[in-house]
Each structure stands twice: as structure tokens, then as C-alpha cells.
Amino acid sequence: MTSWLECFSVLLLAGTVLAAAPTCKKINDCACTPTDANQTGVINFFPMVSSNGAKPAYMVNGTSKQTKNAYTFYYNPCMSFNMTSSTPDQCTNQLICQELMPSKWTYALGAHTSVSFAYVNNMLIAYYYSKSTNNRTSEVRLICDENETHGKFVYVDEPKSLYYQFNFTSMCACPGKCPNKTLVPDKWIETNRCLYRQMTSGKLVNLQGLATPLKVATNEHTTYYYSPCNGLELGSLDEKCKDAAVCKQDMSTSPPTYTGIGSEKVEVTEDDGDIVLHYPATTDGGKCFDVKLICDQSADDPILTSADDKNMILKAKVACSQ
Structure with a gap:
């Protein structure tokens, strides 16, 4: 037979509600x-x-x-x-x-x-x-x-x-105390090598029109080649630049040296509303490389310019989101 003390103990435990731990x-x-x-x-x-x-x-x-x-x-x-x-x-x-x-x-x-x-x-x-x-x-x-x-x-x-x-x-x-209380980034993802989509808004940037590799010289010795969609298969470049989105050609050495950049999956971010394509450093001694996309509806011919030897600016109609 259960004593009154045992009954009281059971009722007390059953009536105790533990507050859920915050998450x-x-x-x-x-x-x-x-x-x-x-x-x-x-x-x-x-x-x-x-x-x-x-x-x-x-x-x-x-x-x-x-x-x-x-x-x-x-x-x-x-x-x-x-x-x-x-x-x-x-x-x-x-x-x-x-x-x-x-x-x-x-x-x-x-x-x-x-x-x-x-x-x-x-x-x-x-x-x-x-x-x-x-x-x-x-x-x-x-x-x-x-x-x-x-x-x-x-x-x-x-x-x-x-x-x-x-x-x-x-x-x-502090909950809700940041300067922009609703700012949670709408992440860009790479759909394929040169098609980028914003997850929430569905906006697209399609660089497939860049069929011909672009190039820009940062000084008298260094030229960068850029082909975001198909990779570089230029006959004058050696194996290190095969299948890379960006290739650095250094003419200060004899023979010239080449460094492939961007063979890994590109990361897509935003900088003051402009899309930035970040190409990670490769394992063969390469370096990371950024290309900022500037929308210009009048730029039928894409223009690739150099900010410095790690940052390029691509002004083009295809850089505009759809």
C-alpha cells in the first residue's frame, strides 16, 4: 500500500515544470x-x-x-x-x-x-x-x-x-540592436560556373555571354586573363592555367611564368550592392582573386579594369541582375 508521503512526493515531482532552456x-x-x-x-x-x-x-x-x-x-x-x-x-x-x-x-x-x-x-x-x-x-x-x-x-x-x-x-x-535590425544577408549561390542566383529574391546574374577571354595588364610585366564560364584554354599558357577562371602571366621571368587562379568553386558576396566574385587561392602557389561586377547597360563590349593585382572590376551589360 502506498503511504501518503509517497503520494505527496509523486504529486510534487509531477507538478514541477522545468523551464525550457533558451535556444x-x-x-x-x-x-x-x-x-x-x-x-x-x-x-x-x-x-x-x-x-x-x-x-x-x-x-x-x-x-x-x-x-x-x-x-x-x-x-x-x-x-x-x-x-x-x-x-x-x-x-x-x-x-x-x-x-x-x-x-x-x-x-x-x-x-x-x-x-x-x-x-x-x-x-x-x-x-x-x-x-x-x-x-x-x-x-x-x-x-x-x-x-x-x-x-x-x-x-x-x-x-x-x-x-x-x-x-x-x-x-x-543584443537582440534587435544592430544598426539595420532586419539585415540578414540574402545569400548568392553559384548555379553553375558563371550563373549566380540570390536565394530569396531569385535575382540572377548570367555571365555566359563572356565567351571570349578578357585580359588586363596591371604593369608592363603582368597580364591577367579572365574567363569565368569555360576556363582558360589559351595556347600560349601552360598547364597551370588550364581550367582556371583567372590566369596571371608574368613576363618578368624567362621563360614567362603562369599562375592559375579560381579553379575551385567561386564564392559570391556583395559590396555596397555590387556583386563580388571571390576566387580562392589554388594549391600550386596561386593567390585569391576578386572580380567586382558593375552593371552597365550601355557596355555591349565588356570592360575589365584593374584596381590592384588582386582586385579587378568588370563593367558589362551581362553584370546586370535579371
Whole structure:
């Protein structure tokens, strides 16, 4: 027979309702929506990203308690970037990277699309996973400060091997407090090698009309060739430029040297409303390369110009979105 004390205990436990732990529903790599009814608005770090999505917005130095090595850490909250070095675990398509000093070897700390959000002791944390050979992980504590308009990135610790902790203090860690409360980037995706579509709006940019390779000289020795759709198959270029979207021809050497760029999948971002095609660095000693598309309905003949040896501007009718 069940005693009254046992009945009371059962009723007490049954009547206790544990409050659901707060969560932040992921929208994309840099935005989530808190489920806590006391927090209204999106937590969105897109205004904190570098104006050049391929270049990290934040850099901080730190020394590991595990290895005693000195590092420089790079962070871009929303858009991936690339860094090259001789290490097998290169920083490619990452949101966080680690650079060993003074050798400048780089390591991936947080891959694009790997981000997850969770509350721990009422602190919102973004977790980044490198998806690399050593599976490095980064933990970024998102600290709300409405007076911090730029954002402050601080290295905290390496509590265990290959696990890194940071603080990121920003007004954008406060729900609905960023300068543009509704700004969640409408991501561009590459449909094929030269057709780009915006996921939400459905806008298209089609470069298929660029059948003939374009070229531009940055100085008397260097010429860049650009063919976004079909790759370069110019007879005067060697094997390193086969199937590349961009090829650098250097006439200062004898014989001339060639570097292929953009053989990997292109990344599409926006810069003040203009579409930017970012071509990652290749593994044969190449470098990253950006082409900004400027819509010009009067430019029947595309015009490729040089901003510097890593940034080109393509003004063309085919650069206009449809």
C-alpha cells in the first residue's frame, strides 16, 4: 500500500515544470533568433563583417597555455576567407583562422556553414568547427554591449588541446540592436560556373555571354586573363592555367611564368550592392582573386579594369541582375 508521503512526493515531482532552456534558432552563419519570450529581435552580426567579405574583420594575438606557442587569430563572423601557407591544414573557406608565429603557418579553426548557437549558463555561444584533419574547434562567447558599435574580439584560452575560446563583444549580440535590425544577408549561390542566383529574391546574374577571354595588364610585366564560364584554354599558357577562371602571366621571368587562379568553386558576396566574385587561392602557389561586377547597360563590349593585382572590376551589360 502506498503511504501518503509517497503520494505527496509523486504529486510534487509531477507538478514541477522545468523551464525550457533558451535556444537561438540558426538563420545562417551569423544570425539566429532567440526563443526566449523576453528577448525580441534577431541577433545578427552581418553589419560587423568586413566590407570585403574575403578579408577578416578582426585580428587578435594570444599565447596557448597548452603549447606555449604565440598565435594570431583572425575572425570574420559571416563570410569566409582564405589564407595560404605550407601547412596541410590550410585556412580555406573559414570564418576563424589561426596563424602560428613567427613561422606564419595557418590552421583552420571554423569552417563556413559549420556554426551552431547555444546558450550555456545564459551566455549565448557560437561554436565553429574546422572540418579539417585535426578537427580544431572554436567557442566564441557573444557578449551584448549596446555601446560597442565596432565589435571587440578577444582571445581567452585554449582549455584543452585544439579547442579555443574567444569573447566577441558587440551591440549585435543584443537582440534587435544592430544598426539595420532586419539585415540578414540574402545569400548568392553559384548555379553553375558563371550563373549566380540570390536565394530569396531569385535575382540572377548570367555571365555566359563572356565567351571570349578578357585580359588586363596591371604593369608592363603582368597580364591577367579572365574567363569565368569555360576556363582558360589559351595556347600560349601552360598547364597551370588550364581550367582556371583567372590566369596571371608574368613576363618578368624567362621563360614567362603562369599562375592559375579560381579553379575551385567561386564564392559570391556583395559590396555596397555590387556583386563580388571571390576566387580562392589554388594549391600550386596561386593567390585569391576578386572580380567586382558593375552593371552597365550601355557596355555591349565588356570592360575589365584593374584596381590592384588582386582586385579587378568588370563593367558589362551581362553584370546586370535579371
